[in-house]
Amino acid sequence: MSYGLRPGGLDSLKDLAEDIYAFGPKSGSDAQTFHDDTLRQLIANNRTVRRPELRKLVPLSDTTIYELERRGEFPKRFYLTPKCVVWPLKDVLDWIEERRRASEDERPENTPVPDVRQRTSRPVRH
Secondary structure: OOOOOOOOHHHHHHHHHHHHHOOOOOOOHHHHHHHHHHHHHHHHHHOEEEHHHHHHHOOOOHHHHHHHHHOOOOOOOEEEEOOEEEEEHHHHHHHHHHHHHHHHHOOOOOOOOOOHHHOOOOOOOO
8 A cells, every 4th residue: 555645645644544553552542542643643744844834943044944955954845846845844843953952062153154256246346
């Protein structure tokens, strides 16, 4: 059975959850908790966020996010459709947690200042 997300993706996740339930507790409140947690976790792991939601989670400008992404320091976005860009929520939350841990250890490096003399538009006057 294929578990890929597509229209009706929640049904696909429920099918996957049913297969996982076969290995968990068979009855009682433990089984219901296990089933609820499994489905909740599957949904959370497959959730994506669009740009407006990302802005609420990560208070950085679009330019900064794109620059971090280009350097491989931020989760990669992907296209759901030619005009719809999303980021995996789990990857974004993991990135936030990683940054939090890194800032507890030491202060993060400043982003390098761009060389304005290399600009092709609005050249710098000497």
